[in-house]
Amino acid sequence: MAENNSNNHSNENGNSKMATIRKLLQARQEKVVDTGNKVTVVGVGQVGMATVFSLLTQGVTNNIALVDMNADKLKGEMMDLQHGSAFLCNANIQAGTDYAITENSQICVIAAGVRQQEGEDRRNLVQRNVEVLKGIVPKLLKYSPNAILLIASNPVDVLTYVTWKISGLPKHRVIGSGTNLDSGRFRYLLSQKLSIAPTSCHAYIIGEHGDSSVPVWSSVNIAGVRLRDLNEDIGLESDDENWKETHAQVVQSAYEVIKLKGYTSWAIGLSLTQIIKAILTNATSVHAVTTCVQGEHGITDEVFLSLPCVLGRNGVLDVIRQPLTDTERQQVFHSATLMAELQAKIKF
Numbered sequence: 001m002a003e004n005n006s007n008n009h010s011n012e013n014g015n016s017k018m019a020t021i022r023k024l025l026q027a028r029q030e031k032v033v034d035t036g037n038k039v040t041v042v043g044v045g046q047v048g049m050a051t052v053f054s055l056l057t058q059g060v061t062n063n064i065a066l067v068d069m070n071a072d073k074l075k076g077e078m079m080d081l082q083h084g085s086a087f088l089c090n091a092n093i094q095a096g097t098d099y100a101i102t103e104n105s106q107i108c109v110i111a112a113g114v115r116q117q118e119g120e121d122r123r124n125l126v127q128r129n130v131e132v133l134k135g136i137v138p139k140l141l142k143y144s145p146n147a148i149l150l151i152a153s154n155p156v157d158v159l160t161y162v163t164w165k166i167s168g169l170p171k172h173r174v175i176g177s178g179t180n181l182d183s184g185r186f187r188y189l190l191s192q193k194l195s196i197a198p199t200s201c202h203a204y205i206i207g208e209h210g211d212s213s214v215p216v217w218s219s220v221n222i223a224g225v226r227l228r229d230l231n232e233d234i235g236l237e238s239d240d241e242n243w244k245e246t247h248a249q250v251v252q253s254a255y256e257v258i259k260l261k262g263y264t265s266w267a268i269g270l271s272l273t274q275i276i277k278a279i280l281t282n283a284t285s286v287h288a289v290t291t292c293v294q295g296e297h298g299i300t301d302e303v304f305l306s307l308p309c310v311l312g313r314n315g316v317l318d319v320i321r322q323p324l325t326d327t328e329r330q331q332v333f334h335s336a337t338l339m340a341e342l343q344a345k346i347k348f
């Protein structure tokens with residue numbers, strides 16, 4: 001099955017031969033088909049569709065290809081979005097089980113596979129989603145050999161490593177959504193404590209997306225004022241204000257939302273949209289995303305984890321050399337060890 005919206009193809013589908021249309025339109029130029037901002041999303045579940053909705057409504061792209069193995073769901077999602085076209089900006093939305101529709105994508109998002117059940121650890125999904133990736137990645141590269149691959153499926157850090165291995169792409173073109181989401185949750189919770197907008201709470205969570213994530217308390221700041229300069233114990237066990245509870249809440253966030261509604265979607269959709277926007281617009285903005293961290297913070301294993309990265313049209317342009325305290329460095333090292341142990345168990 002391959003369906004597509006005809007908005008951008010009126011000269012190709014034969015309609016231009018109709019007398020009424022010839023009377024209405026005096027053709028001057030072929031319409032542009034390759035808009036240079038095409039994004040493919042594989043997996044039209046909760047994460048995939050929340051991402052697509054954010055991309056379209058924020059105007060980050062108007063050219064989207066959707067792929068899944070469930071043809072009916074694909075067609076339903078495509079039609080539902082197409083019916084919203086009058087409220088968007090000339091959106092071209094294609095959907096199909098055939099990867100040919102993904103041709104010439106700038107970015108391919110992978111949000112396919114299984115998700116956690118209530119109380120389940122992300123790492124538990126690994127082998128099932130490795131099998132899913134093995135089917136998807138070669139097909140994406142066949143049609144978009146120059147694309148950047150952006151992984152959301154869990155456990156996202158190890159699956160970013162797996163995608164890099166399967167794809168043979170340079171490291172800067174294989175990116176995981178990583179702790180951009182955890183950092184967003186952290187900034188939201190800080191904003192609630194401080195009564196300051198999350199956009200003005202500057203804080204990073206690095207390391208593994210999820211259970212062993214590392215809050216960089218030493219650099220949390222508002223307008224350059226480091227909270228640690230105001231409270232030298234902030235985020236530590238010894239802190240009688242118990243700020244470390246904020247990070248514990250971040251770690252629990254996904255488990256709590258999954259318990260309440262069955263899945264998480266809106267926040268990851270917005271997080272992926274921010275990352276995609278940074279790449280498509282060559283923003284050179286800094287985001288905590290999953291990248292190869294070998295050689296950083298004393299890590300020797302070839303593992304992928306989140307560190308603050310500069311993102312632009314070529315993917316990861318730089319990794320920020322963030323000063324960490326000894327404790328923070330040990331925590332990132334612990335994340336890396338866990339990733340190496342999990343990677344060693346994967347059957348390719």
Ligand SMILES: NC(=O)C1=CN([C@@H]2O[C@H](COP(=O)(O)OP(=O)(O)OC[C@H]3O[C@@H](n4cnc5c(N)ncnc54)[C@H](O)[C@@H]3O)[C@@H](O)[C@H]2O)C=CC1
Nearest residue numbers: 043044045046047068069112113114115152153154156268
């Ligand atoms: N990185 C992050 O921060 C987050 C990651 N996730 C992860 O994203 C993934 C997707 O989650 P949901 O959208 O909630 O799941 P979902 O079950 O709603 O959707 C998954 C979709 O993948 C499709 N699919 C499965 N195998 C496929 C294949 N081989 N080819 C094409 N499509 C295939 C299914 O048909 C389904 O439509 C999960 O692994 C989940 O853990 C979820 C939330 C946040």
Ligand SMILES: CC(=O)C(=O)O
Nearest residue numbers: 122154181254264268
């Ligand atoms: C499910 C997941 O990884 C999250 O919402 O953080």
